[in-house]
Amino acid sequence: MAKKIRVKLVRSTIGRKPNQVKTVKALGLRKLNSVVEKDVNPAILGMVNTVSHLVEVEEIS
Structure with a gap:
């Protein structure tokens, strides 16, 4: 199951x-x-990193 x-x-x-x-x-x-x-993958993490000052990120188990 993907994170x-x-x-x-x-x-x-x-x-x-x-x-x-x-x-x-x-x-x-x-x-x-x-x-x-x-879902966590390199593309999504890169997008989140680009706008990290605008968003909050929470990991879901």
Whole structure:
């Protein structure tokens, strides 16, 4: 069974660089405080790392 993470958008994308805004949307986050659950893989971890200052990450067992 693959590990999962819960990603929550806690800071706004207003005024951020275009690649950061696109990364947040690609993760499936739309509004502030929206939450998505994703399987852990290198692509997702790289996306989370790109916008780490905008999101909170929690590991799900």
